[in-house]
Amino acid sequence: MPDLLIELFSEEIPARMQAKAAADLKARITDGLVEAGLTYAGAAAFATPRRLALRVDDLTARSPDVTEERKGPRVDAPEKAIEGFLRGAGVAREALIERNEKKGRVFYAVIEKPGRPAAEIVAEVLERTIRNFPWPKSMRWGAGSLRWVRPLHAILCILTTEEGSEVVPLEVDGIASGRQTRGHRFMAPDAFDVRGFDDYDAKLKRAHVVLDGAERADAIWQEATNQAFASGLEIVEDKGLLSEVAGLVEWPVVLMGEIDAEFLDLPPEVLQTSMKEHQKFFSVRNPKTARIERFVTVTNIATPDHGATILAGNQKVLSARLADAKFFWENDLRIAKGEKMQPWLDALESVTFHNKLGSVKDKVDRVAALARELAPAVSAEPDLAERAARVAKADLASEMVYEFPELQGLMGRYYSDAAGFAPQVAAACEEHYSPLGPSDDVPTAPVSVAVALADKIDTLTGFWAIDEKPTGSKDPFALRRAALGVIRLVLENGLTLALEPLFVSGLARKDIEDTGIARDLLSFFHDRLKVYLRDQGIRHDVIDACIAMPENDDLALLVKRAKALQAFLETDDGENLVQGFKRANNILAQAEEKDGVEYSFGADPKFAEDPTETALFDALEKAEAKIKPAMEAQDFGAAMGAMADLRAPVDAFFEAVQVNADSDVLRRNRLNLLSTIRQTCLQVADLTRIEG
Template identity: 35%
Template sequence: MSAAMQPLLVEIGTEELPVGALPGLAQALFDGVVDGLARRGVAFERGDAKPLHTPRRLAVLLPGVAAEQPEQHSEVLGPYLNIALDADGQPTRALQGFAAKAGVEWTALERTTDNKGERFVHRAVTPGAATAALLPEIVREAVAAMPIPKPMRWGSRDAGFARPVHWLVLLHGDQVVEGELFGLAADRMSRGHRFMHEGPVWIGSPADYVDALRNAFVLVDPAERRERIVREVEAAAKTAGGVARIDAGNLDQVECLVEWPSAVLCGFETDFLAVPQEALVATMEANQKFFPVLDAQGRLTEHFVGIANIESIDVAEVRKGYERVIRPRFADARFFFDEDLKQGLASMNDGLKTVTYQAKLGTVADKVARVAALAEAVAQAAGVDTALARRAAELSKADLQSRMVNEFPELQGIAGRYYAAAAGETADVANAIDEAYQPRYSRDDIASSPLGRVLAIAERLDTLAGGFAAGLKPTGNKDPFALRRNALALARTIVEGGLSLDLVELIRHAEALSSRAMIRTGLAKAQFAADHAEKHGVDVKGQIYESSDLHPEKNVLAIFDFVLDRLRGYYADKGVPAQQFAAVAEMSPKSLLDFDRRIAAIGEFATLPEAEALAAANKRIRNILKKAEGTIPGAVDKALLREPAEAALAEAVDAAVAETDPALVAGDYVAVLGRLARLRPQVDAFFDQVMVNVDDPAVRGNRLALLQRLAGRLGSVAAIEHLSS
């Protein structure tokens, strides 16, 4: 590295920073320093530099930063000549003032010309400032721009930060940059591990930083800490004869909690394994940030791994501490589970009658009744046992009244599966209660069983229909009923599950159920208000509940469009171009499985050499037909085919229609578009040799009829004109 380029280190040492905010704070500091250098024109080598952080520090380490700015060129425009000089060519007060402000004689000023005329200009070149002089302000700006929602203040300082700041390292090359932040003077002295290293850590130069801290039992690179955690956890689990469950979210948090991770293998009483393992796993990961150990079949064992922030001289005491904190939580989970089993699924279900789902839509029990009716309809269309579908739906929300779900909301459905199995329900019904919640998050799988998919679809249909009927359609970032997520889950379940369903008809059924629910709820409220009024001597005879705010068919179409809009992002993530999606969306297939097949077909068609020309031709045809006056004949009259090119096209279209009819019925859209691609020579010849809008109305109408027949078949799979650039 040249003498002009030296490594740069900025380290801000603090009390333990908030875990969730730590990566974002480190990134913001890094970006702020890099942007500050760039805005001042200071050259730097970024290389593979990235934010460095531990719970007690935020750091920026760049491999090379220039010693100074380049020369600074400035240009300040002055007055125009007619204002700057008098009739004798002498400077006016305006010019003299401009020159004085620039610090030069007016004769030293240059001239330039713009669209208004000639004017004076002051150009100057000044040496660039030393980077060391700029760095303190760059760091202050970066810190001020960091996203800290609730800054802490300590001592007598006015400025705040995420946590109290205790030291500041600012090095450029091997030199300390003089600067100050939060009342602390910059130094080269960092700090090592709070318990495993005494005294400060000398940083000779930025290049020594990572190794110097490692020697002081601090892994400042989060990637290195992460790798060490995974390595130690896996080794500890292997010692116990199992495999560690390393959840990415849990790993993210643990990495932000420690500076020198050390795995500790722990255990608990096997009696606790009678509790649903999901509850035990949730307790270990969410509450204590431990890593469960599973057996070869993926079942939870009595072992878990904790990560200490220290290499203890008495690991047994650390183990006892970890086991001691987990035991009461496990005992609570076991108590909840046992009490729920005593209560029973039927009792839980009965309790749903007292829980409001939504003010306009009634109770959770009302929602369950609607979902059960929808589940039967979906099951019948999907070829699934309708009785099982209704039974699964009737039990699908019972666990919301359980103690387990009250303590662990993320176990909705999972707990229901256990309770249904304990109550003697079939495995299909029990599993469907759990699978109804899938996909639970963006990358989760859909329900794996046919019955689970039916219940998942019915649940989403009711949520969407109820949301729209009650006026809860998302606006901006507000989506209190998660309708966007539910719409995508519905679409994914249908498409990825390979279910050929008339979605519009199912939405219509769901909307009717929701509308009736709103009317019943409204009438009940009106009756309650009437009874209350009459008790106080108010006559309300003849007053009825108004349901004019219900728009059934409008909501059906709005929900269908809403679901299609969610598919836009779904297919974009799969690499489907927007034009291809638009080509299929314009057809609005009622079956999303059919939609998916058309998407696949249009994707293959777009790769054919004939695709662009046919898309452009269909676009041209559509425009011609739009502008056509009068009624276009419903059939082509072969006797009116005057030109060889139009006769050839008519014959080719007849053949293509006959050959693609069976494929259209079978939904083989790839075959349809592949056959239509062979029409290109006849289409090209027609437009090259035939004039459509001739004077003879009969011939003109016949040619329009031919184009209409052609356009109808070209657009039978998708509006291919969208592929035309």
């Protein structure tokens, strides 16, 4: 069976598009081949700045022959209908066969579709893929109609067997397929023939092209860490930058350069961000001082002077960039030290947060008030929490954050320190945006927690107030992330916090007194909590059973209850008691519907006839004596344990007793006994929501 090799050779493909383009090429080609009846053993796609490549191993040599039966009109149908069927099926009149069916004799066409050679199918699929490739952005060039991310120069397409290789003939917009490719643009620009993937891969390496992006990234990282280690330094890890740089070069050459001494006292984050964003440089850190002292750049060419000229040019450009950063830094420090950031705070009044929610200054005022309100609940000093909230967003007006928005918060910490504010305030400036994602650390310092919670709750209540909620996959204001941030702040800090009053308070600061909005926002939190807990293995029906209980806006209490309930349900007693509860509840619901009354007036032990009834009365009394204080103490484990003790007497009762007895007195008493079972169990969780 032949192996297929495809290469689409073009001008430079942007690094950010390469991985998806390789995946799209693989998916579209292999899907097309399979749909046409071919099978294969394996496939792998590759991307470099100048080429997309695909290998498909053990492709079947031709598609199978196919026989298709197509039902036509009745034999006595109008001639035009029969002729239309013949044209559609592509068969002659004499090739039709007749069959008896319920509605009479019907024509059938038997269509023989012979298999086709793999080369013919590959040509069709590849041409369709090239003409309809899903680039995020594409262009036309010359006089042709083809659109590609950058001008496409050549198509390599060959099928290889043990006997040799053959070119799959096709032409797209004047570009004919062949077996030639080219190596590195400068170091090996001449064309050469290839016979198969192994030959292709080996010849590319000799022509200074590393085909596999992961191999390029590994080579870059290995050489960079070796050079840094040799100087007693270490590379600051950045997987995103590594992936991007690996997509910029076909033959990575790693060079390490110096940073001018005048810039070494800049904050390391400023150096790292400036070099990454403007130059795509890796930062090299001194592990003893944590200062960024050097940089690593990756070039696409080996030079006779071992990169000296390239490094000199890079250092010159870098110095100019860092001179700007130094100017911003020094100017910002003067404002932070001399004026306590006040000009920035004033400037926030002219920065719009949202056209319906006012300026950033308006938001800061609301967050400061809410942080003060929250402070006692998170063990923070109210004055410090309010002060931190008032300066936490001041750095948004600084020159450094204007140039590098990703440094917001972090620069706030530096400027807060420079202004002489308390360390807790500086920490809150940096940490109040956190957590930004599921893997981000959660602040634990009380002032930071107060400001982070206040900031997120203000954002959520604000957008709920103006009815700008997430819909489907759309969440332009990252409100799901904000809600998850609140959930993690509460749970991971073990906070006892009633959210609904905070929502009402946040809405009131926007002149909204509609408690329905607060409840709707709480429902949104419950939905996010379900996702969060589901990832931790808590069943959705268990969460629903706990959300249905009072105080469901206390997330820590809710989660504690859910974990206890799940642990209870994983025991035999728990599982069986739930079945007993459901049986009692079903019998009771049917009787109440039939009789038009509610059986909740308490059963009387004196009407018990069977020993199992007496035992159940005793068990329920003992359970109630344990469950009530346990629930008041929020000891859900103890409450579940007391409920588990009911399993045996409930089972025995249903085994021995007929609830709907002939005697009305016995029947009513037993139904009231079932009501006691229901009321006792529902104190712990809404077991009606448990599935199974």
